[in-house]
Amino acid sequence: MANNPRNNANKKLKHHRNQGSDDFDGNPEAWATLDKNFKQVQSVLDRNRMLIQQVNDNHQSKNPDNMVKNVALIQELNGNISKVVSLYSDMSSNFSTSFHNNGHHKEG
Numbered sequence: 001m002a003n004n005p006r007n008n009a010n011k012k013l014k015h016h017r018n019q020g021s022d023d024f025d026g027n028p029e030a031w032a033t034l035d036k037n038f039k040q041v042q043s044v045l046d047r048n049r050m051l052i053q054q055v056n057d058n059h060q061s062k063n064p065d066n067m068v069k070n071v072a073l074i075q076e077l078n079g080n081i082s083k084v085v086s087l088y089s090d091m092s093s094n095f096s097t098s099f100h101n102n103g104h105h106k107e108g
Helices: 005-019 028-061 064-101
Strands: none
Touching: 028 064
């Protein structure tokens, strides 16, 4: 069987998570927040997929009205990309704070 890079990455992630599982697994609120945030990101990405398809359809139609509609669709896409960046930034900050608050970063 060929080495699957994705499976190797999953094994490494699972191993890394298990190394500190006593502290972080004890914080179900942190995991629930992370899960909620990933669902928000996925929702925005799903919306973007639909918007991109609509932009492509409008462009291929060569209809002037549809081309005008693309301006607003592309503006929404741009705003959604900013939302995704913001959500990931918040997730990173929240994860880091939760990680540090659970004793993973003790001095001494």
